[in-house]
Amino acid sequence: MLSVICPIYNEAKYIDVCIQSILLQDYPKKHLEVLFVDGMSQDGTRDIVGNYSKQYPFIHLLDNEKRIVPIAMNIGIKASKGDVIMRLDAHAQYPTNYFSILVKALKSLDADNVGAACRTDVLNKTPKSLVIREVLSNRFGVGNSTFRLGVDKVMEVDTVPFGCWKRDVFDKYGVYDERLIRNQDIELNKRIVRGGGHIYIVPDTYCVYLARETFKGVAKNNFGNGKWNILTVYYTKQMKSLSIRHFVPLLFLLSLIVPLVMMLFYFPAVIISLTSLLLYLISISVISLSLSLKKKLCFSYLMMTFVVLHLSYGWGSLNGIISVLKYGK
Incomplete structure (x- = not known):
């Protein structure tokens, strides 16, 4: 028995695509x-x-009045009957072999x-x-996360x-x-690994995450991701709840801000900020130009997306x- 749990809130734009990909799974519905x-x-x-649950008796709707994903997952786990439990995201779609392969x-x-x-x-x-x-699939955009970059063989990893x-x-x-409003999956997986458990990523299937489509949406989502990196460490008291890549945008932002403050006392410190900014702009310019020529994408949009992604996250x-520091939360 497989119990699939999908936390949702105001997903009318995406939920139909998600459910259709569930209905097409080759896993036996019984x-x-x-x-x-x-x-x-x-x-x-x-x-x-x-409406779908009326047509398909294996689909059920449960309430989560607190609107928080980890609470939704725990409600689902408690209510589930399966020997295996799987989490899905409504912002995604899944190939027909996704359930059976995993x-x-x-x-x-x-x-x-x-x-x-x-x-x-x-x-x-749209352009x-x-x-x-493209930026959210790029190594310079999202770091060296294995599950974003893909694998060609079974690998043991720290999270999926x-x-x-x-x-x-x-x-x-x-x-x-x-x-944890964010990072709840990463924290759980890190806890499993610290306890001696084993997590694997497999190459035989994949899922497709449907990203935000506006700069505002990207900024809002990644601001939350960046904030909850810090709060996750604070609540769990575990730096190992996350990885170094999660803090790179913060370090970049600090490399711009801290020297500007220091220049009030030692003016040449501004050189550090200017150097960091210049190296960053050169890097995203080269990458954006390459992507623009190779994939016929708008150069200015590429530049702007990298900046919005990294600065909002940081x-x-x-x-x-x-x-x-201010509120203790």
């Missing part, structure tokens, strides 16, 4: 239940899921968790959204997107940390530090 745990959506999401790999590898590469795409193809898709677990993993290592992390 051994499947899909639990959509909804944060009391107000945009019609509940009606869409409700469940098979979980058993054959005797793993605690398995996952696959997460490719980035956009729902609506701006195609650029955003979403996840497919043996049910007893949650008894052994605990459920989701309900304090500013989110700095805001997280200020929040901890």
Whole structure:
């Protein structure tokens, strides 16, 4: 029995694509239940899921009045009946073999968790959204995350997107940390690894994450990601809950700000800021020019997307530090 849990809130734009990819799975439906745990959506999401549940008895709608993802996951885990538990994201779609490949790999590898590469795409193809898709798939844009870059063989890793677990993993290592609005999957996976568990990424399938399509959407999402990197470390008291790559945008932002403050006392310190900014602009200019020529994308959009992505992420992390120091949360 496979229990699929998908936290949702106001996903009317994406939920139909997600459910259609679930219905096309080759996993036997008699051994499947899909639990959509909804944060009391107000945009019609509940009606869409409700209509599908009337047609397909393995689809269920559960309530999550607190609207927080880890709480949604814990509600789903508690309500689920499966021997295997899988998390999905409504902002994604899945090839027909996604469920069967991960469940098979979980058993054959005797793993605690398995996952696959997460490719980035956009729902609506426009010059701006195609650029955003490219930057969010680029090593300079998102770092060296294995699950974003993909693999050609089975690899043991420290985290995977979403996840497919043996049910007893949650008894052994605990459920989701309900304090974490972001990074809850990474924190759980790091906890499993620290406890001696094994997590693998497999090459035989993948999922497609549907990214935000505007600069505002990218900035808002990555500000939250950056802020919750700091809060995750604060709440868990574990630097190992995350990886070094999560803090690179913060270090870049500090390399600009700190020397500007220091120049009030020692003017030549401004050289550090100017050097850091110049090296960054040269780097994204070269990468953007290459992508523009190779994939026929707008150069100015590429430049702007890199800047928006990195600065919003770094500013989110700095805001997280200020929040901890000022409010203790």
